[in-house]
Amino acid sequence: MSCVIACKNKAIEGITELKTGEHHINIDKEKCKKCLEFDCVNACPNKGLVTWGDLKTVEDVMKAIKRDISYFRENGGVTLSGGEPLCQHDFALEILKACKEEYINTAIETTLYAPFKVIEPFIPFVDLFLCDIKQMDDSKHKKYTGVPNKMILSNICSLSQKTKNILIRIPLIPGCNDDILNIQNTSKFAYDNGINRINILPYHNLGQSKYDKLGKEYKLKDTKSPGADKLEQLRKIVEEQGVKCIIG
Known part of the structure; x- marks a missing residue:
C-alpha cells in the first residue's frame, strides 16, 4: 500500500x-x-489517517493573538491551556513574554507536574496560575493519574510563596475524588498556603471523541455528571474551610 x-x-x-x-x-x-x-x-488514498494541529512559531502565535486584541479589553487576555503547556515550557514561556510586551493579561492552565526550576521562570509573566489538584491522597492520585502528587503539591507550596495569583481547580470525577474528605483536605491545603479560591469543575464526557480518534478506550463513558445537590454540598464544605468556591 x-x-x-x-x-x-x-x-x-x-x-x-x-x-x-x-x-x-x-x-x-x-x-x-x-x-x-x-x-x-x-x-493514504482513502484519507483514513488525518493530522490535527500545525507547527507554529512564537511569531505565528502572536500574529493570531493580536488579531483579537481589541476584544480583550481590561479583563481579557490570553490563557495557555491543555493538554499541558509545561510539556513545551520553553515555547510557552516565550509566548507569555511576547504577550507581556504587548501588555496582554496572561493565564496558564497547568497540573504543575514539572520540576520547580521549570515553573519559576513563568512567575513574572503569568497573571493567574490555574492549577489542578485532582486528588490529595497520594496513592489514589497515582492510581487514577499514573503519577504521585508529591511534586504537584510541593510546587503549589513553593509557588504560593512567590505569588498569590493562584486558583486551585478540582476536576470533579464521581467515584474518584468527589468524596467529602478529599474536598476538605484540598480546601485546607489551599487555605494553609494562602490560596483563597477553589474552582470545582464538574465532570463531563466531551473528551470522549478524542479517545475515539486515538483508538483508545474511554473508561468513564457511563459516568454521569454530579447533580446540583452534590455540588452545593461540596461548595459548602470548601467555604467552611475559609476558601471561596466557584462551581463550573
Whole structure:
C-alpha cells in the first residue's frame, strides 16, 4: 500500500485480517510521534489517517493573538491551556513574554507536574496560575493519574510563596475524588498556603471523541455528571474551610 511505502519511520507495521474478514492496519504510535512530514497521511488514498494541529512559531502565535486584541479589553487576555503547556515550557514561556510586551493579561492552565526550576521562570509573566489538584491522597492520585502528587503539591507550596495569583481547580470525577474528605483536605491545603479560591469543575464526557480518534478506550463513558445537590454540598464544605468556591 502507498501509505506503508511512504512511512519513513516504518510505523505502519502491516495489515492483518480480522475474524470478521475486515482488514486492520497496525500502527506503532510511538514511531508516529517522531514524524514531522506526515507523508503516510498524504499518501493514504482513502484519507483514513488525518493530522490535527500545525507547527507554529512564537511569531505565528502572536500574529493570531493580536488579531483579537481589541476584544480583550481590561479583563481579557490570553490563557495557555491543555493538554499541558509545561510539556513545551520553553515555547510557552516565550509566548507569555511576547504577550507581556504587548501588555496582554496572561493565564496558564497547568497540573504543575514539572520540576520547580521549570515553573519559576513563568512567575513574572503569568497573571493567574490555574492549577489542578485532582486528588490529595497520594496513592489514589497515582492510581487514577499514573503519577504521585508529591511534586504537584510541593510546587503549589513553593509557588504560593512567590505569588498569590493562584486558583486551585478540582476536576470533579464521581467515584474518584468527589468524596467529602478529599474536598476538605484540598480546601485546607489551599487555605494553609494562602490560596483563597477553589474552582470545582464538574465532570463531563466531551473528551470522549478524542479517545475515539486515538483508538483508545474511554473508561468513564457511563459516568454521569454530579447533580446540583452534590455540588452545593461540596461548595459548602470548601467555604467552611475559609476558601471561596466557584462551581463550573
